[in-house]
Amino acid sequence: MVFTGRQMYRKWYLCSNSFTDWFKKNNIEWPWRLVAFQRLNFTTSDILSCIKESNIIGIGGAGIVYKAETQKPHALVAVKKLEIRGRR
Structure with missing residues (x-):
């Protein structure tokens, strides 16, 4: 169960950062x-x-x-x- 939670957090963390980087790279504000x-x-x-x-x-x-x-x-x-x- 701890492993599953860790994997879910890792996936959320990685996806969250990629969205932030994309908005910064394209000089776009969050919608x-x-x-x-x-x-x-x-x-x-x-x-x-x-x-x-x-x-x-x-x-x-x-x-x-x-x-x-x-x-x-x-x-x-x-x-x-x-x-x-x-x-x-």
Whole structure:
């Protein structure tokens, strides 16, 4: 089990570095940006209104990812609704 975890980490680490190197080599910015929640200028209700089936952009082991488009300020963000074990 430790060996499998080590192999998975190694693969992630190598792939992660190759993406970073590619963006640096081609002088391209990352297509996304990570922003601390405290610095965002929209309300909880702005986000909750976007949590609907038509806005699903992905489903993973930790939950469902939704596209959320806010009006003031205009922003397009991805929001992950985390699952509680045994429920959605």
